[in-house]
Amino acid sequence: MKKKHLALILAAAMTVTSVDATALVSAADFSAEETAVQAEEETIAAEETEEVAKDASEEEVQAEAEDGEDLTAETEITEDAEEVTAQEEDSEDADLFSGEEETEAVGADTNVSALTLGETKTVSIAENGSVWLSFTPETDGDYVFVSSNNEDSDPYAELYESMDEDYSDSDDDTGEGLNFLLRYSMIGKKTYYLKVSNMGDDACSYDVTVSKAVCISSVILEKGTARTIYYSGGFDDYDGINVRGAKLTVKYDNNTSQVYDLSNTFMTDIYGNTFSIRCTDGKEDYYFGGENAFRNGTYRVYVGGYPNSGYNITVVTPDYSKISNVKTGENTVGIKYGEYVWYKYVPEDTSCYYISAFYSADNTGYGISTIVKTITGDGKLVSHSYWLDGNNSFEETGYQLLKGKTYLIGVNNDEVSKQTTATLGIIRAELTGCKWKTTSTKNATCGTAGQKVEACSTHAGETRTTVIPAAGKHTYSWKVTKPATVFAAGVNSNVCSVCGKVAATKAIAKLSPKLTMSVAAKKTVPLKVKQSYAVKTVDIANGDKIVSWTSSNKKVVTVKNGKITGKKKGTAKITVKLASGYTTWFKVKVQAPVVKTTSLKVTDKATGAKVGKKVTLSRKAKLSLSTVVAPVTSKQKVTYSTSNKKVAAVSSKGVITAKKKGTATITVKSGSKSVKIKVKVK
Missing domain, CATH: 2.60.40.1080 (Immunoglobulin-like)
Structure with a gap:
């Protein structure tokens, strides 16, 4: 028991602290589950710890002496030892170290596994857990850390230059799927730490590799099987440039090259380099989609930063006469990967129609989308709205189509690149009654009746009118009709809820200026040199706003739109002025150490x-x-x-x-x- 007691005191003495005296790793932090071992192993653990104690204690004392912190360190050791002793009395089975795999111990409860260049390491992580890896590059340069997961995990990575500092960089989903891809510039012979975590709901395992990034010597963008003909007039406004099938060849300065099949206009390569596919009319970049309609002409698709690479696309006017007709029922239609193919449909009756498409081969509709448009008087296409049929046990998307009118139905194959045909179904809804939609309403007053006019969405031209009876008397209640502000008084009115007649009004006094911020007014807030903090507005009087932020000493603290930044040690006063003329202030004390939690x-x-x-x-x-x-x-x-x-x-x-x-x-x-x-x- 004495040996075990000594080992626990040693673990407390080996507490790793940061420069601001914050405990990073403490033996007293061990949970019962992580440290519990069989009672018969206590003597062995204590004897091994005694051997480590000599060297570890001497190195700890010498390092603390060099920093001039002997007295502080001794105090920390004593406090931690007392805490460990208390834990020993509560749990006789506590031990110093646990874990099945032999890893490099950075702290009493932190295990770090070394990762070497080109190595693939499999890590197993509990739900919401994490694992530490270390990497020491031989030479200066950029290095890339990549995860390779299955569908049940969501890897996340943080890179640390030191275990007792905040992380320097992080990544979640830059890699393929949910994988991380983190690129970082490193110094040779220096050890870095990678904390890999599981963002998923269950325990998982995935692979982590590190490779040295290389520089790009050239890029070549080829059209491959990508689309090169687009249509104006509303055909292609929804989707923008489609680069599916295009190939991007990247040559690197290590005499290697990689060919990437593009699926969208943004891509990250295996070394963490990002590429943006753009389009230009020769004068400036142009984005097709949304409100930017396709205009006839020739455009260049290229890689951002490499204007000489790429291929041309052409936008032309569509020929409606060449669009194939479809009929009510099931139609076998041709489809293209990543592109809408259009078909013309003229309903025989005014009714609601359900329109859907599915693959002819397997009778599934996964990855196929449809859209319905109408042709305007000037020959342009506009999206046709739909309504929801609530008569069924579930809601279905139905289109209200008019007899004899021409509609264009687009079918897009978004998933299966080799599929060339699909079945387009146009089914007339089997309705048992009318679907009424309000077209106009005239509200009743206290003395005059109103009316509501509705049209049948199933049978064109049929309407019905419902009389809204007059209320017969006024029903008054008080409500704010004009809110007060810091600049003007408001109005509280006694209004009839039926006809809107106002019986009386009361003035609401003008508001007094006020401002509550995330930083207490007329107080001092600490800030580290080079640290920034955005002051938030918590409460401000209606109608008022902040018009200026000023610093009494810009060499110590700068402020812009509420964001304060510490420049050098000292104190500065930040004054905040409102549009109402109200002013308040707070002070910022800039210090060298990291700001600690109090x-x-x-x-x-x-x-x-x-x-x-x-x-x-x-x-x-x-x-x-x-x-x-x-x-x-x-x-x-x-x-x-x-x-x-x-x-x-x-x-x-x-x-x-x-x-x-x-x-x-x-x-x-x-x-x-x-x-x-x-x-x-x-």
């Missing part, structure tokens, strides 16, 4: 109420926490942890989930400040 406020995210020290939840219930740190400029992250995730688990976003009957302690921490919440699951 207090935490934890509330129920749903109600806004403060969360007490004890909470009771039913099994499977959830409680979402919201944490506010002070000062607002603190750069220390808020973390959540649980003493027993089998009883009550907590996510990185502060969502507590009750698992089974028992008690667990949820710890909310930022820097050296923490709040503990005892959760009882019944």
Whole structure:
């Protein structure tokens, strides 16, 4: 037991701290599940720890002496040792280290696995968990980290230049599918750390590789099978340039090349280089789609930054006479990958029609979309609106089509590149009655009747009129008809809810100017050198607005539209002026150290109420926490942890989930400040 006690004290002494004295890794943070081992292994763990203690303690003391922090370090060691001793008394089975795989220990509870250039490493991660990897490049240059996942995982990566600093870069879905692709410029012989996480709901595993990025020597964009003929007049306004089938050949300075099949106008290569496919009329870039109609002419499709690469497209006027006709029922039609093919339809009766398409081969409609347009008097196409049929057990999209009018139906194959035919179904709805739609309404007054006119959407020309009886008397109630502002008084009126007659009015006094910000007025907020913070407006009187932000010393603090930036050590006064003439101020103290958290406020995210020290939840219930740190400029992250995730688990976003009957302690921490919440699951 003495050996075990000594090992626990050593683990506390080996606490890693950052430059602002914030504990990063502490043996006292071990959860029971991570450190519990069999009792017979205690003696072996303690003896091994004693051997490590000599070298580790000497290196720790020497490093702290060089920084002039001996006394502070001794105090931290004593406090941590006392905390570990208390844990020992609560759990006789606690051990220093756990984990099945042999990895490089950066801290008492942080395992780091080394990643080498060109290596593929498989990582296994728990739900909402993470794994640390390290990488030391041999030479300076850009390096690319890529994940390769299955459909059940959502990889996410953060790159750190040091374990005791905030991450320098991150990525989520730049790679293929949900994979990350993170490119970063590195210094040779320096060790970097990659934190890979699981953003999915279940435990997963995926591969991580690192390679050295190379520079681009040239690019060649070829049309391949991409579309080159487009139509004006409304045919192609919805989709813009379609580069599906085009090929992008990228040559690199390492004498290699890669051919990419394009599917859209933005692409990232295997080294993290991004390419934007653009279109120009020879004078400026042009975007087709939305409100920018296709205009007749020749255009160049090219890669942004490489104007000499690419191919031409042509926009021409469509020939409506060459469009094939379809009829009510099922029609076999030709389709193209990534492009609408148009068909002409003239209804025999005015009614509602259901229009859909599906692959002829497998009778499924996945990946096929349809659109209905009408031809205007000037020969242009406009989208035809639809209505929802609520008579069925589920809502279907139906089109109200008129007898004898010409409609154009577009069929787009968006998924299966080899499929060339589909079945286009045009089915007339089997309606048992009229569908009425209000075309005009005349409201009744207290003395005069009104009326509502409706048209049948199923049978053209049929209408019905419903009389809205007069109310017979006024029904008054007070309501604000003109809100007060800081510049003018408002009006409160006693209005009849039937005819709108105003019986009386009352003035609402002009509002007094006020301004509440995320930074307390007439107080001082700390800010690190080169740190920025956007001050938010929490409350301002109606009609008022901020017109200026000024700094008393721009060499210390600059401010632009509420964003304050620390330039050098010192204090400056920020003055805020409103349109009403009201002014207020706050001070900014710029300091060299990182701004630390001084207090935490934890509330129920749903109600806004403060969360007490004890909470009771039913099994499977959830409680979402919201944490506010002070000062607002603190750069220390808020973390959540649980003493027993089998009883009550907590996510990185502060969502507590009750698992089974028992008690667990949820710890909310930022820097050296923490709040503990005892959760009882019944």
